[in-house]
Amino acid sequence: MVIKQLSETLINQIAAGEVIERPASAAKELIENALDAGATRIEIATAGGGKTLLRVTDNGGGMSLADLALAVQRHCTSKVSDSLTDIRTLGFRGEALPSIGSVARLSITTRTAGANEGAAIAIAGGKTEAVRPSPANVGTVVEVRDLFFATPARLKFMKSEKAEAAAISEVVRRMAIAFPKVRFVLSGSDRTTLEFPATGEDRLARMAQVLGKDFRDNAIEIDAEREDARLTGFAGVPTFNRGNSLQQYVFVNGRPVQDKLILSAIRAAYAETIPQGRYPVAVLSIELDPALVDVNVHPAKSDVRFRDPGLIRGLLIGAIREALARGGDRAATTGANGMMRAFRPEMQRPAQPWTPAASPYRPMHFSQTANGFAEAPQRAFAEFSQPSARSTALAEETSVSDVTPPSFPLGAARAQLHENYIVAQTNDGLVIVDQHAAHERLVFETMRTALHSRPVPAQSLLIPEIVDLPEDDCDRLMAHAEEFARLGLAIERFGPGAIAVRETPAMLGEMDAVGLVRQLADELAEWDTANGLAGRLEYLAATMACHGSVRSGRRMRTEEMNALLRQMEATPGSGQCNHGRPTYIELKLSDIERLFGRS
Numbered sequence: 181m182v183i184k185q186l187s188e189t190l191i192n193q194i195a196a197g198e199v200i201e202r203p204a205s206a207a208k209e210l211i212e213n214a215l216d217a218g219a220t221r222i223e224i225a226t227a228g229g230g231k232t233l234l235r236v237t238d239n240g241g242g243m244s245l246a247d248l249a250l251a252v253q254r255h256c257t258s259k260v261s262d263s264l265t266d267i268r269t270l271g272f273r274g275e276a277l278p279s280i281g282s283v284a285r286l287s288i289t290t291r292t293a294g295a296n297e298g299a300a301i302a303i304a305g306g307k308t309e310a311v312r313p314s315p316a317n318v319g320t321v322v323e324v325r326d327l328f329f330a331t332p333a334r335l336k337f338m339k340s341e342k343a344e345a346a347a348i349s350e351v352v353r354r355m356a357i358a359f360p361k362v363r364f365v366l367s368g369s370d371r372t373t374l375e376f377p378a379t380g381e382d383r384l385a386r387m388a389q390v391l392g393k394d395f396r397d398n399a400i401e402i403d404a405e406r407e408d409a410r411l412t413g414f415a416g417v418p419t420f421n422r423g424n425s426l427q428q429y430v431f432v433n434g435r436p437v438q439d440k441l442i443l444s445a446i447r448a449a450y451a452e453t454i455p456q457g458r459y460p461v462a463v464l465s466i467e468l469d470p471a472l473v474d475v476n477v478h479p480a481k482s483d484v485r486f487r488d489p490g491l492i493r494g495l496l497i498g499a500i501r502e503a504l505a506r507g508g509d510r511a512a513t514t515g516a517n518g519m520m521r522a523f524r525p526e527m528q529r530p531a532q533p534w535t536p537a538a539s540p541y542r543p544m545h546f547s548q549t550a551n552g553f554a555e556a557p558q559r560a561f562a563e564f565s566q567p568s569a570r571s572t573a574l575a576e577e578t579s580v581s582d583v584t585p586p587s588f589p590l591g592a593a594r595a596q597l598h599e600n601y602i603v604a605q606t607n608d609g610l611v612i613v614d615q616h617a618a619h620e621r622l623v624f625e626t627m628r629t630a631l632h633s634r635p636v637p638a639q640s641l642l643i644p645e646i647v648d649l650p651e652d653d654c655d656r657l658m659a660h661a662e663e664f665a666r667l668g669l670a671i672e673r674f675g676p677g678a679i680a681v682r683e684t685p686a687m688l689g690e691m692d693a694v695g696l697v698r699q700l701a702d703e704l705a706e707w708d709t710a711n712g713l714a715g716r717l718e719y720l721a722a723t724m725a726c727h728g729s730v731r732s733g734r735r736m737r738t739e740e741m742n743a744l745l746r747q748m749e750a751t752p753g754s755g756q757c758n759h760g761r762p763t764y765i766e767l768k769l770s771d772i773e774r775l776f777g778r779s
Contacts, residue, residue, distance in 0.1 A: 188254075189282055189306035202338060203230025203327055204347035206280055210322050211355050212270035213277075214238035217320065219362065220378065224352060226368035229344030231327050231335070233368070239319040242292040245299040249311045251288070252303055254278045270435055277322075282306040283334070285325040291316040305330035345370045350426070352376075353390045354436040357429050357463055360386035384414060387463050391427055394420070395461060400507040402464065404499035407491060409468040411499050416461035418453035418504065419755060419762040425459040432466045432473060437484050442466075445493045449500035452624075453753055455760035462500075466492065505752035589749050590764065593741035599733045602741045609768040615736065617757035618748055624758050625751050636668035638683040645681040645693040646674055653701040654679055660704065671697065 200206050207230060214222050217240025227233035243251060250256040280286050281303030291298030298316025302309045328334040338344060349366060356364045356376040360383050366374040379385040388396040398420035404411045430442050442464075450460045474485040486492045590613070591606035602613040649657070657664075657679055661671055668685030681693045736744075748754040748763070757763055 200279055203234055203344050204351050206234055206324055207348045208351045209276035210236040214240055216269045217241045221363045223365045226348055227370055229341035229370055230348050234324040237321045242319055243290045244292055245311050248299045248301055252277050252281055280324055283330045284327040287323045289314055289316045290320040291318055293318050341370055354429055357390050358431050358434055358436055400503045402499050402503045406495045409495055411466055411495050413464035415500050415503055421454050421458040421460055427461045429463045432484050439483050441489055445496035449497045452758055453756050453760055590745040593738055596736055599735055604745055611764050611766050613764040617761055618763040621754050621757050621763055622747050622751055635666050637686040638668040639686040640683050647679045647694050647697045649701055651677050656704040657701055
């Protein structure tokens with residue numbers, strides 16, 4: 181087999197296969213170049229999902245004729261110093277423009293602030309024209325047409341125009357969140373115009389533009405630091421969740437990333453607070469020394485590698501849990517909005533053909549009947565002789581001093597509906613509490629605190645279980661032996677490639693000790709943390725709490741209901757049960773007045 185040198189065009193096409201996977205990849209590279217050029221206004225135009233046209237216009241610093249000629253050549257960049265361990269820009273590989281030019285029709289027009297005229301260059305399928313003078317505004321316009329026309333096989337793997345356009349929209353949203361001082365406009369014949377005006381230092385306002393105004397009302401601010409890393413941003417309350425993880429935005433030194441370590445840490449931080457299949461909403465930014473993170477792991481720079489992944493994982497989980505304990509008890513405002521929609525009357529199509537006699541707007545005729553109403557729909561209301569709420573009983577139990585609701589967040593109990601829901605009056609509205617879900621959470625938190633405050637009782641095995649494992653796994657397990665012992669799992673080394681299990685947690689009863697140890701070894705190998713055992717114990721505590729809490733259908737005295745409300749206010753995470761469902765819904769007085777047309 182003869183070794184030969186590849187042509188420059190083929191080299192660029194191979195690089196394009198790594199960097200430019202789809203139109204959204206090209207859009208990401210071009211937007212990053214505009215941001216690195218200091219642009220404060222970036223406009224993106226597309227057609228055909230970006231396959232037919234992708235144009236990025238910015239008001240950045242622009243390029244001179246000499247710089248423009250070098251910009252379309254491989255391994256030419258202004259963003260890398262002599263060391264790859266100190267990357268402080270977004271784009272740096274020096275391959276995006278020549279890679280795009282090798283598989284598409286690329287044209288660039290640019291002008292610097294001090295130049296009398298601009299410069300332009302064009303590349304089609306890897307063939308580069310000479311740089312020529314051209315009229316231009318200050319900044320750069322990069323236009324990509326017929327993406328992958330030079331490699332038709334790649335077009336077969338493209339998705340529909342709608343899907344590709346949506347992918348570009350997602351890229352713009354991520355960039356908009358990361359750079360609130362920049363104005364972004366996304367338009368084109370294949371989409372509705374999307375505009376994000378600059379918000380300056382108000383990052384939460386930009387997040388509200390992208391994620392919706394509900395995020396502002398349901399977000400908890402995060403600002404934590406551990407050793408050389410700092411975490412800032414906002415995390416949504418647990419009851420404000422979504423059906424997928426698309427609204428989890430993470431940035432490392434300003435660079436949008438989708439790293440599995442970070443996403444796993446977010447999922448772990450929200451454990452026991454969100455239902456399975458639901459995902460939290462969060463916007464988080466990690467800042468650390470560039471030397472402590474490798475951003476060149478993936479050609480598209482979507483993954484990163486931290487020098488100390490345990491530090492970053494611990495920072496994320498600790499900071500998010502602290503924020504949820506501080507402000508995550510409250511119910512999401514979307515619950516009240518759903519209640520408002522449920523209360524609004526909706527127009528229903530009549531089952532029978534319309535007649536004047538059947539019209540609900542016909543004149544009413546009263547007659548002397550036993551119930552005092554002649555109309556059948558109204559007579560149904562008179563048939564309720566006993567209210568389902570315990571209003572009378574509560575009136576007798578409540579003292580005069582309790583008539584005015586105290587200034588508690590969850591107010592004072594006023595009624596119990598259907599022996600399951602507590603209605604409490606607050607200073608500015610009302611709260612409806614699911615008594616079983618609320619008490620279930622309180623019992624679980626009590627049991628979890630007990631688990632972490634003292635060693636878990638263990639049961640000795642009559643015959644120790646021997647688990648054969650690679651020696652590296654054995655070393656990692658023994659390094660955490662003291663932590664396991666506190667949780668009721670006693671292990672010891674049994675030769676060079678085996679672990680002996682002497683004791684297991686008594687709470688778990690009969691269990692597969694071999695499977696548990698193997699799972700812990702896998703977790704340690706991947707994350708350097710072993711949460712599987714603690715997770716099993718907490719799951720069992722959650723199950724016990726569910727069966728040991730106040731059941732639905734039980735009548736509660738006023739004192740019991742108020743005691744439950746006070747305990748909820750003092751317990752972190754009481755805004756949702758162990759299964760992630762909300763424990764209460766709050767309706768403001770202004771919402772109630774709006775329902776009745778009073779405001």
